[in-house]
Amino acid sequence: MRKEFTIQMCALFEKSPFIFLTGDLGFNAFETLRDVMKNKFINTGIAEQNMISVGAGLCSRGFRVFVYSIAPFCYARPFEQIRNDVCHHALPLTLVGNGGGYGYGVQGPSHHALEDYGVLTTLQNMKAYIPAFAKDLNVIVQHIIDRPLPSYLRLGRCEIPANFQPPEYAPWRQLLKGDAGIVICVGPLAGSLLGDFIKMKPLERPDLWALCELPIPDIPKQIIEDIAIGKRLLVAEEHVSRGSAGEMLAYMCMKIGLTPAAFFHHHAQGYPSGLYGSQNFHRAESRLDAVDIMKTLSQGQTKK
Amino acid sequence: MNRNQDVFILSKGHAAGALYTALWSIDEAIEEDLMSFCKDGTKLAAHPESQSFPSIEFSTGSLGHGLSLSAGVALGKKLAGESGHVYCLTSDGEWQEGATWEALIFLTHHKLFNLTVLVDSNELQAFGTVKEVASMNDLKNKIASFGATVLECDGHNFAAINSALDTPSLSPRVIILHTVKGKGVSFMENKIEWHYLTLNEDLLKRAQKDIAAL
Structure with a gap:
């Protein structure tokens, strides 16, 4: 960038x-x-x-x-x-x-x-x-x-998929619609996940939102409604759990009495293997990739 | 100092009491302010707060910040073509802070002639003498080796201080003021405990008597 x-x-x-x-x-x-x-x-x-x-x-x-x-x-x-x-x-x-x-x-x-x-x-x-x-x-x-x-x-690194036109900038943006839960992603990681989710069928992929400002502005009405109808929520970010957007969002949900059917958080885990590599290597170690995120979202779910 | 143009930054924020008294002498603080010093609801905390008085440009108290802040103000004046001078008062122990040396490199490199650094060298710090704790050895030559002009004078002699301030220099100027902590108060001079203690009525009277006899 x-x-x-x-x-x-x-x-x-x-x-x-x-x-x-x-x-x-x-x-x-x-x-x-x-x-x-x-x-x-x-x-x-x-x-x-x-x-x-x-x-x-x-x-x-x-x-x-x-x-x-x-x-x-x-x-x-x-x-x-x-x-x-x-x-x-x-x-x-x-x-x-x-x-x-x-x-x-x-x-x-x-x-x-x-x-x-x-x-x-x-x-x-x-x-x-x-x-x-x-x-x-x-x-x-x-x-x-x-x-x-x-x-x-x-x-960070702009990871926008080829030929994708992102919506006009806003602190919260829905990048993709789907039926398999809600994924809220902080910053450029959204581009990387978008590249994988976009290839999936709408029934099998989640809603993907990009969050770009902190402290978190008010949660969009669409997300509140989707949580209310039982969609599962996952926050993905290249940041440790403490002080993260995931923590802030959970706190905001509690304050407004909003309880997701399930809440998951994929965040930076530090250096679990003690080994070092590219940004994607570390993301994968922290399960910040589309495959791991979809595995988490489908935990305990019966296949439609 | 020209109050409309010059800026003073007290890097050794623990000397706030002296700053408040100076502000009172120029009618910026009033007597009621002084009487509230360090009491609940005061504007006069033990370290200066920038929102309290217009002449306090920055809140200070953690050592090693003032010189960089002063360099920023001096550079800003230079870039804006503003007149006026920046004065920064540090302690001597404060030069143990690495950031102070970062600032010295910066202000000499950028030839900030509109900045004068004053070092209150009383040779005492919070838990011992400077020599005992982490000796600065030859502070004058250390500072000079960074390209500043270093002057020394008796920090209790106004004429000597004025003379140092008026001395022309070809590089940014640092004036080491040799001082005695608690100067003129017999029971305070060179006593570390007076970094912390407060006066009771009896000691106040003794101190006033000592000062009156100067």
Whole structure:
């Protein structure tokens, strides 16, 4: 999604200037942005704590600031700077984390972001955006600008199936209709599952929803109605269970007295085998693939 | 300081009491505010809160944040072509925080001449002397080696401080202020416990007497 992100940022800079800070990352991706932004594009070096607080200082002078790094580097090490200097002061700083979840694959756990949006959305004023498709960035970047408060943008790999036209961006979108339960998916994983579900017959596949903003906006009426008629619910996400969208959704269901016939959660399991590989390898280890998800959804169900 | 242009950031937020008194002296805080210090419902917490007074730009209290925040403000002024100067007061023990050195690299690299760093060097920290806990050894030369101009003066001598502030420099400036914790109060000087203790009526009278005799 970095290519689309660069295009959107270049376009945005022309109409609404901002400052872009990078922690020495963006090689082969942000050269154009750097050329367009000139002295407003600043490589702050390998010093993430300083980068966040410098960003907060710039915001206090009226600038909009985007801060970029590999996802874990932009929220884990400088967490206190995000908490005290950015969120407590409700400043319009956007953390842009590339490669959310297992996105950096075989680079290993230091480069994975498995608890990012859970941790960040505990902070005051923070909102997380997890685009499902590269095309979503067009709208999300504008949402970020229209909301002058702290935000986190988790970039991933656009996995949209060929020839699929996604619905217009919304925090909740139904991507596919089916009869075999409801699958709610966070971010780009939706594209990967869509590619498999779309090949299945409607009777055998689930409804597929993409969720792209956290904290979770109100649950769509359609999902509430489908749960009420007995559809089983499964949440799939590249994030650990604690602080996840699945946990948030279960809490929201309880608050409105909505009880699914069954609730399943496929989430990042860490490194169960102790082995490392591509993003898809880690997804498979966490059962974040269509085959495992369909197995779970059909547990205890008699075949129609 | 020019209140309309300059910015002061108290990185050593535990010195909030002194900041509140300074704000009172410029009519930003009122006496009732001071009397509510650290009581329930106060605006004057033990560490400064940015929403309490316009001159408190940032809430501080966790050490090692102020210098980066100050660098951001100074860079923002530079990019916006704004006049005015940024002053950041750190403690000496605070230089044990790694982020402070990240900030020093940044502010010297970006030639932030509109930023002056003041180091309150009383050589004491929360649970021992700086030398005992994690000695900074030659802090002056360490900072200078990053490309800053480092000056030193008696931190209790206003003329010396003003002179240091007026000294022209060809790189961002750091002024090490040599101070004595509890200066002028006989029973407080150089005593770590006064990082934590509060005065009772008798001790208050003794302290006032000591200060009056200065």
